Amino acid sequence: MKWFIRISIASLLFLIYTIPVHSQLIKDLQKRAEWKLKQKANQKVDDAIGKTVDGKPKNKETSAKENDKSKKKAGDPDKTEEKETGAVTDSKGTSTKSFKSYSKFDFVAGEKLVVYEDFSKDAVGDFPLHWNTNAGGEVVTVEGSDVRWLKLPKEGVFHPEFIKDLPENFTLEFDLICTNPFSFYSTALMVNMVQLNEPSEFENWGRFIRSGNKGARFSIHPTSAGNGSGRLEFFWIENRKESMKNEVDVSQFHAKTDNIAHISMWRQNQRMRIYVDEEKVFDLPKAIPPSTKLNALLFTLGGYHDKADHYLISGLRLAVGAPDTRHKLINEGKYSTTGILFDVNSDKIKPESYGTLKDLASVLKENGVVKVKVIGHTDSDGDAGNNMELSKKRASAVKASLVNDFGIEAGRIETDGKGASQPVGDNAKAEGKAQNRRVEFLKQ
Incomplete structure (x- = not known):
């Protein structure tokens, strides 16, 4: 009789502790089922992209042919045509977003x-x-x-x-x-x-x-x-x-x-x-x-x-920290940001930099007489001379964006680059390198 009571108590305790979990499992499945009913159940899932995570293409020949078909007839030979969503595919087959x-x-x-x-x-x-x-x-x-x-x-x-x-x-x-x-x-x-x-x-x-x-x-x-x-x-x-x-x-x-x-x-x-x-x-x-x-x-x-x-x-x-572009640039005379991002070893601005550039452009528009110098900085990886040249190109790219995308007068902006010569972080660490890859704006 004692063994029966012990088993009964153990079973009851098991139910008490597992009911909440099973209840949550059921709720989760019900929610997923509800989502599924809201959508067209017979829609096809997107075709597989033909690549595995370890970077080995399933069919190199097919992928190459698809790339060739989508090449632009004119312009940048490393870019395919821009889709309606603004996506662009580079020569490596990686989809990116347009600025x-x-x-x-x-x-x-x-x-x-x-x-x-x-x-x-x-x-x-x-x-x-x-x-x-x-x-x-x-x-x-x-x-x-x-x-x-x-x-x-x-x-x-x-x-x-x-x-x-x-x-x-x-x-x-x-x-x-x-x-x-x-x-x-x-x-x-x-x-x-x-x-x-x-x-x-x-x-x-x-x-x-x-x-x-x-x-x-x-x-x-x-x-x-x-x-x-x-x-x-x-x-x-x-x-x-x-x-x-x-x-x-x-x-x-x-x-x-x-x-x-x-x-x-x-x-x-x-x-x-x-x-x-x-x-x-x-x-x-x-x-x-x-x-x-x-x-x-x-x-x-x-x-x-x-x-x-x-x-x-x-x-x-x-x-x-809350960004305060206006106070830093107008009152303190210097605004530095790591929020303007570039492709690796390139002066191409990543589209997720748009908000930072737009914020800066708004300050310049509100203060129409202010002129600025844009200074690019890099981390210490690679050749010092190449880094210097890259930092100058990145500063020029920022100027071009402010002028072409936001309507700031070109005469209000001059550019320069310092390469890796003025680090603010430890180049031996990933976060230090990221801190050094920055763009500075000096009020003139």
Whole structure:
């Protein structure tokens, strides 16, 4: 009789502790089913791009023929024709966004860059040294990309331990790609900005919240009911409960490894803005309770994850402080920014720089008599002479953008470049190099 009572008690305890989890699983499946009903269930998933994550083309001959067909008849021989979305494909087969497509992009990076992670110091095949996880992952290369990526392949929590503070004013950016096709039933990537009492608590922030800590959770999924568009949600989490703030479908984010999505997040006290490429998907004025202290960033994947599906992230940038272009330039006479980004070893301005340039152009338009000198700076990688020449070209590219894209008079702007001769950060570190790759504006 005693053994029967013990088994009954054990079974009851098992049910008590598992019912909430199963209930959450059922709710999650119901939500996914509801999303699926909203879409055309018979729509086809985008064709596979013909590349694997390790950078080996499945069919080099086919890919080469497709590239040849899409070459421009005139103009830049390394660019294919611009699509309606503003996407451009370079000679490596990598899809990029055109500068003009960002005309409504108002994101401005924080004043001081404090974190830059490109996994350049980590060996391919290893999990990055300064991250922690309760799952797995590895640093990989991707064909057509000049940087390394962290592959997140399965359920778990991924913690960049070097981020120890997310103050009331910060910006966070990273690049994101995923495998294609990507199952609708595989988990979303969740970006958690949280409050940890101890670093070891990071493991509590899995799919099911078992922690009493506070935090904001932004989730992004590359497909919604198989129609190719992405789905995003934003939650505030407290006392083990998720409070939905908003959700939206995003057509720009597709499950293609040749289409890098740039994610930008901007907190100003309670307000949170989130962008996917040029589109502002959330602008929530009361997203975060007042005076909330957040001190950790976590990437998490939940359950239902197909083994073939995984996300890759790179170019993680954290900048703190509210940017004040007007005061810095007009009152202090100098404005320096790491928010104007360029392709590697190139003077081509990345389109996600649009918000920073637009902000600066607005200041110049409001102060029509002010003249400026634009000075480019590089990190110390490579030849000093080449860096000097590159810094001058980048300054000239910034001037050309201010003149051609924003209507600033060319006579108000002169340019110069200093190469790597005036570092402000440690060139032995990734974040130091990123700090040195800056553009300065001096009031004349």
